[in-house]
Amino acid sequence: MLLSKSCVYGLRAALYLAAKNDGEYHSLREMSEELNISFHFLTKILQQLTSDGLMESYKGPNGGVKLSEKGKKATLFDMVIAIDGPGLFTQCALGLPGCGSQEPCPLHESWIDTRASIENMLRRTTLIKIAEEGKAKHFRLTAEGKFSW
Amino acid sequence: MLLSKSCVYGLRAALYLAAKNDGEYHSLREMSEELNISFHFLTKILQQLTSDGLMESYKGPNGGVKLSEKGKKATLFDMVIAIDGPGLFTQCALGLPGCGSQEPCPLHESWIDTRASIENMLRRTTLIKIAEEGKAKHFRLTAEGKFSW
DNA sequence: TAATTTAAAGACATTAAACTCTTAAATAGA
């Protein structure tokens, strides 16, 4: 798969928060139930995004997480970098270290174009914009269409 | 990563054979040494490609594997399908089962285009064509540039 | 026929990703 499960879960949670975008903290329990993601696993992922500054968290009753200012400006690309790291956008398609225009592998030229188109797609818009569109068009964020923005 | 390691190893081995393309069987020992791939692991992968009809094998002295007629016509796409399966070309970017134009996720429209560009890149040419170009331009197939077509 | 070379098959081991559980720390409200 293109993105790890951690990354996909992180994206879905971020889109959830972007759709709310009400300045409130939303609890991980609520999010894990709405999005059908394991509570503890989601916790791990969002901890990482919080320590990366894409989200802010608050403990105690009515605590939870919300998008930080940085998170509100973030694109899908920023999220993927935060969770999966930059490998997808830097590595050789054949996994050869040092592959580049100097010493290309047979796929190099084709791959850098394709890789760029993946990156462009992920950079195109912010989480907030995607969530707006999701709300307007009733896109879905779970297998069962459970979540209702 | 876009492709599994098994897939990358299989591709490199297939390009090796495509570069030879001499009708001879090449032993897995030779290939694993030239390409710096674990012998036993490579064996597993090529067994799969042989049972898929992309390669032909022959036991005994001077035995080994070579591209079948089907393999000579195969593209990178065919190889990826054989090893990693069709998931990359069919699945939702967010992993939502049943995501499609009927009930799209927020990334659906962007993703199907990107996905198609990956597929097109992999379908563009045959292994043989890529190997020809590799020979002509001295592209590399190993980390160290060991293999010399 | 016997010895050698090679792939096939399957068992086994290691590693990394995915997932779970428990305890600690912070906060709120009674």
Added chain:
DNA sequence: TCTATTTAAGAGTTTAATGTCTTTAAATTA
């Protein structure tokens, strides 16, 4: 201050991918 709620942190488990080893079967050569 006490209790409940919530995230943080870290340890542990499971599963799938990756990698290794051994045995078997097929073919060649002598």
